Amino acid sequence: MKALIIAEHDGQHLKSSTRSVLTAAAELCNDLVVLVAGHDCEKVALEASRFGGVKKVLLAQAPFYQRISAEDLSELVLKIVEDFQYVLTPATTFGKNFLPRVAARLDVAQVSDVVKIISPRTFVRPIYAGNAYQTVELNERIYVLTIRTTAFKAAILGEQSAEIEAMAPLEPIKTVKFIRHEQSVAKRPDLTQARVVVAGGRGLQSKENFQLIEQLADKLGAAIGASRAAVDAGFISNDYQVGQTGKIVAPELYIAIGISGAIQHLAGMKDSKVIVAINKDGNAPIFQVADYGLVGDLFKIIPEFCKELEQPT
Amino acid sequence: MKILVATKRVVDYNVRIRIKPDHSGIDLTNLKMSMNPFDEIALEQAVRLKEADVASEVIAVSLGTSECQEVLRSALARGACRAVLVETAVELQPLAVAKLLKVIVEREKPQLVILGKQAIDDDSNQTGQMLAALLNWPQGTFVSELKWLKNQVEVTREVDDGLEILNIDLPAVLTVDLRLNEPRHISLPNIMKAKQKTIETIQAEELGVDINPRLMSLETTPPLPRIGGVRVETVKELVAKLKELQVLPV
Numbered sequence: 350m351k352a353l354i355i356a357e358h359d360g361q362h363l364k365s366s367t368r369s370v371l372t373a374a375a376e377l378c379n380d381l382v383v384l385v386a387g388h389d390c391e392k393v394a395l396e397a398s399r400f401g402g403v404k405k406v407l408l409a410q411a412p413f414y415q416r417i418s419a420e421d422l423s424e425l426v427l428k429i430v431e432d433f434q435y436v437l438t439p440a441t442t443f444g445k446n447f448l449p450r451v452a453a454r455l456d457v458a459q460v461s462d463v464v465k466i467i468s469p470r471t472f473v474r475p476i477y478a479g480n481a482y483q484t485v486e487l488n489e490r491i492y493v494l495t496i497r498t499t500a501f502k503a504a505i506l507g508e509q510s511a512e513i514e515a516m517a518p519l520e521p522i523k524t525v526k527f528i529r530h531e532q533s534v535a536k537r538p539d540l541t542q543a544r545v546v547v548a549g550g551r552g553l554q555s556k557e558n559f560q561l562i563e564q565l566a567d568k569l570g571a572a573i574g575a576s577r578a579a580v581d582a583g584f585i586s587n588d589y590q591v592g593q594t595g596k597i598v599a600p601e602l603y604i605a606i607g608i609s610g611a612i613q614h615l616a617g618m619k620d621s622k623v624i625v626a627i628n629k630d631g632n633a634p635i636f637q638v639a640d641y642g643l644v645g646d647l648f649k650i651i652p653e654f655c656k657e658l659e660q661p662t
Numbered sequence: 663m664k665i666l667v668a669t670k671r672v673v674d675y676n677v678r679i680r681i682k683p684d685h686s687g688i689d690l691t692n693l694k695m696s697m698n699p700f701d702e703i704a705l706e707q708a709v710r711l712k713e714a715d716v717a718s719e720v721i722a723v724s725l726g727t728s729e730c731q732e733v734l735r736s737a738l739a740r741g742a743c744r745a746v747l748v749e750t751a752v753e754l755q756p757l758a759v760a761k762l763l764k765v766i767v768e769r770e771k772p773q774l775v776i777l778g779k780q781a782i783d784d785d786s787n788q789t790g791q792m793l794a795a796l797l798n799w800p801q802g803t804f805v806s807e808l809k810w811l812k813n814q815v816e817v818t819r820e821v822d823d824g825l826e827i828l829n830i831d832l833p834a835v836l837t838v839d840l841r842l843n844e845p846r847h848i849s850l851p852n853i854m855k856a857k858q859k860t861i862e863t864i865q866a867e868e869l870g871v872d873i874n875p876r877l878m879s880l881e882t883t884p885p886l887p888r889i890g891g892v893r894v895e896t897v898k899e900l901v902a903k904l905k906e907l908q909v910l911p912v
Binding site: 359416419423442445446456462471484487528531532569612620622623638650653654 | 673676681782783791792804834881892909911
């Protein structure tokens with residue numbers, strides 16, 4: 350049994366999403382091959398070669414593979430995929446974008462967002478935004494999986510170093526042209542990868558007051574999130590929305606402030622390790638999922654919270 | 663230029679789902695069903711392109727049982743010109759939907775197919791990409807902004823590390839994200855008008871593609887309930903607890 354892992358990386362390092370996929374792949378077999386496609390990314394290949402279970406790294410480099418398109422990447426994968434029984438990549442926007450193209454061309458199903466591997470062909474995945482988990486079994490010649498990265502620990506660098514083999518780039522597909530990439534304001538960590546998220550809801554009452562959330566987030570080095578109510582009220586733009594139709598997050602610490610806890614919101618954050626709820630309504634449903642609840646006036650509590658964090662331990 | 667929009671009938675986004683006591687699936691009895699919210703956004707975008715005289719026709723397609731007619735009726739009320747139901751009692755999974763849509767695309771010859779980035783029931787996020795691959799068309803997924811250039815579209819994609827802007831040649835498949843637009847409310851006159859329009863029905867089995875489900879569901883279980891619910895009285899106490907758990911950054 351052999352598994353092909355398509356690496357998500359930033360040109361310098363493997364993203365932690367790929368390391369989670371390595372852990373998942375190692376549960377399926379011990380012959381792992383990592384495909385690194387990019388431009389000037391030997392360093393990434395070198396890093397990939399050091400993880401336990403990795404037998405080979407395929408390195409495909411070309412200038413047009415920097416921010417590689419789904420079209421180019423899927424062709425690259427299809428070129429080598431028939432040697433494998435498993436193909437895995439993270440269930441991030443990177444993986445979601447190209448892997449279904451591979452599955453469709455192979456005429457096999459894809460299992461999205463795998464959170465647990467039960468057997469070589471039985472997997473658990475969330476449906477209805479995590480309000481239910483479905484165990485699915487399938488029988489395909491190649492199993493094509495995206496991995497929910499919050500469900501598997503990131504693999505740790507080993508001592509070994511596997512062979513790195515260059516793979517020739519293919520002809521570029523010209524129907525898609527990359528124009529540019531705009532980085533989110535990178536002052537704060539990415540919402541989906543942050544260790545701490547501070548999220549605000551309707552209780553903040555205004556866009557101006559939402560700055561209180563930012564102040565607390567700055568103190569904690571946290572990402573900012575918001576409930577749909579806060580987004581709909583115009584307090585913050587909707588790329589900050591956490592929930593069923595927004596982003597799904599599972600940080601170490603999620604602090605929900607002035608959020609009542611509508612089911613759509615809970616769907617997006619209830620897998621967080623520790624949840625703190627701050628709300629003036631002691632009966633708000635958010636308290637049912639919170640590890641720690643504090644009932645009170647957020648306009649008093651947030652400044653106090655900020656101040657408390659400045660205290661030396 | 664024709665635009666085809668695929669719309670899925672799903673449990674309404676405000677409804678709390680119930681898992682069957684024997685864990686054999688989701689109990690859909692008497693649940694309110696609606697158009698997948700992401701597909702509403704896809705349709706809205708198509709209708710706007712029609713209103714801007716970029717598109718000549720907007721065709722809504724839905725696949726499934728005859729009950730999908732409700733979804734197509736609402737698509738017509740929202741501005742679709744006509745509607746096609748690909749009818750089947752078979753539980754359709756993304757690969758099957760992509761194969762069926764491919765046949766419809768080959769028949770209707772749209773320049774653009776727009777879909778929601780995912781359905782809020784199975785959350786697979788596959789169908790658009792699979793359709794693009796089967797057609798050998800380029801794709802733009804998670805689109806939050808769309809500009810019309812002649813024979814091309816410029817799309818802004820919402821990706822985990824920000825925004826990515828691509829120029830895509832037509833014909834193409836686009837899947838849309840929440841920020842693209844805010845779908846209009848359906849007005850009563852438009853609901854009435856939609857009742858006059860006909861929905862063409864095609865039997866999926868006649869389209870000659872393999873639509874059998876590949877994923878067999880063994881069990882559907884609720885998520886583990888969270889344990890907790892400790893109330894703290896003061897901020898001091900809260901911060902002390904968090905420090906104890908070592909979840910605060912040092």
